Amino acid sequence: MDYPITKQEYDHIRTLLYDESGISLGENKQSLVVSRLSKRLRDLQLDNFDAYYEFVTSDDSGAEFTRMLDLLSTNKTDFFREPKHFEFLRDTILPSLEKEKRIRVWSSACSTGEEPYTIAITLHEGVQHPERWNFQILASDISTRVLAHAAAGLYGEERIRDVPPDVARRHFLRGTDEKRGLVKVKPHLSDIIKFRRMNLMDETFPIKQPLDLIFCRNVMIYFDRPTQERLVAKFFRYLKPGGHLFIGHSESLQWVTHSFKTLAPTIYWKER
Numbered sequence: 001m002d003y004p005i006t007k008q009e010y011d012h013i014r015t016l017l018y019d020e021s022g023i024s025l026g027e028n029k030q031s032l033v034v035s036r037l038s039k040r041l042r043d044l045q046l047d048n049f050d051a052y053y054e055f056v057t058s059d060d061s062g063a064e065f066t067r068m069l070d071l072l073s074t075n076k077t078d079f080f081r082e083p084k085h086f087e088f089l090r091d092t093i094l095p096s097l098e099k100e101k102r103i104r105v106w107s108s109a110c111s112t113g114e115e116p117y118t119i120a121i122t123l124h125e126g127v128q129h130p131e132r133w134n135f136q137i138l139a140s141d142i143s144t145r146v147l148a149h150a151a152a153g154l155y156g157e158e159r160i161r162d163v164p165p166d167v168a169r170r171h172f173l174r175g176t177d178e179k180r181g182l183v184k185v186k187p188h189l190s191d192i193i194k195f196r197r198m199n200l201m202d203e204t205f206p207i208k209q210p211l212d213l214i215f216c217r218n219v220m221i222y223f224d225r226p227t228q229e230r231l232v233a234k235f236f237r238y239l240k241p242g243g244h245l246f247i248g249h250s251e252s253l254q255w256v257t258h259s260f261k262t263l264a265p266t267i268y269w270k271e272r
Contacts, residue, residue: 002038009049024224090126102134109219110139113150120189140198153185210240218248241272
């Protein structure tokens with residue numbers, strides 16, 4: 001049974017979500033909140049959404065806010081999702097960096113890790129002598145739960161069914177005995193990725209050197225336009241001249257004021 005929600009209760013949760021994560025729920029999303037959070041209220045034996053709001057805001061660890069965020073947002077992702085981005089990385093970006101043999105990439109909403117591991121695979125597969133390159137990938141998310149999953153690098157075999165078998169053999173270990181049916185990313189991938197909890201709403205990020213490429217895919221659909229503009233401006237600041245920004249296929253910067261040059265739908269360039 002779902003819990004009823006008053007307008008005041010909904011506004012409390014909606015405002016908290018926006019202030020802490022930038023996610024903007026419309027005025028007509030009460031049914032989504034009710035359907036996704038009612039079970040959590042039952043598990044906690046709380047009487048109503050006001051009691052749940054008090055529970056979330058009194059948790060200094062932030063664990064319950066993360067739980068709420070996970071329930072209200074979609075963490076669906078896949079290996080090699082939206083493959084044109086990885087083709088552009090392999091065919092355009094990597095050749096342009098051949099001389100310096102160094103690339104710094106930020107997967108800014110990495111969820112359970114499929115995106116940064118796909119980036120790592122693309123880097124290794126896209127150059128002749130990967131051991132001569134300096135690959136650095138920062139993978140971040142606001143959710144500590146999905147970050148823990150990502151850092152473990154452990155997936156069901158079905159998660160890599162669309163990865164070519166020869167590529168899978170080079171980059172994944174298949175489990176045996178009690179780990180049968182699971183695959184684990186090989187160390188040469190995990191060694192070049194640093195997982196870190198970060199909130200895209202922060203004014204500054206703990207990034208000391210400018211980046212060559214930022215992935216921010218299927219995240220900005222949750223943000224209103226002012227939030228999108230602030231975030232895109234921050235991305236521009238952290239990219240080096242000649243750097244690129246990739247966004248999701250369902251997103252566009254068409255109505256957002258920004259300083260990037262559009263190279264293709266969802267691919268943006270910071271001019272040199």
